[in-house]
Amino acid sequence: MTIQSPLPLHTGPDDRVSFHRTELGPILTLYGRMVAAGEWRDYGISALREMAVFSVFRRTAENPLYRIEKRPKLRLKQGQYSVVGMDGQVLKRGNDLAAVLRVLDRKLIRSVD
Template sequence: MNVQNTTPFPKQGIPEQVAFHRTELGVILSLYGRMVAAGEWRDYGISSLRDMAVFSVFRRTAENPLYRIEKRPKLRNKQGQYSVVGIDGQVLKRGNDLKTVLRVLERKLIRAID
């Protein structure tokens, strides 16, 4: 009689999809809330793909995203796993610290007061 060692849990290792962690979403949604209050952004979308997670920011729902905040864990040791991509596909900022990368978008909140 053969005894097979099967476990009810899947193999630990490569995840099937990349997603934002709760603390990462907290930082992103904090910035999103401030930009909504300033009237700059109106909607967002989250995508969890096999090799990256994307937080897309929209001015209006039916438009292309103004910015994409991407998380690519495979680039952690090379260019940094977080990046902010503009509407034209240009990478605006890249790095391993999410708060530092998002500073490029916080400049939009700073306005001169008359």
């Protein structure tokens, strides 16, 4: 008699989505510029089953200002990378990470009075 578990016995890190170092490079470069400008102060990275998330915070105890998400299952549809605002609205989506991150670069450019 065989007893089957309702959950898979192997749930290792290999079945989670994560950012590759070539993806983290541009994200951390943008993060560094925003920290230097005083806009951002903290970040968090999550590796989940369906997606990887880089969350950006103004203060540690707050909800994230922005989430940079990687969803490989969407790469043939809308694009695997997206930037999501605090309210849950998708600001930019696509397969080119640098192009998707440009929506946040524009937030750094301000008019001078």
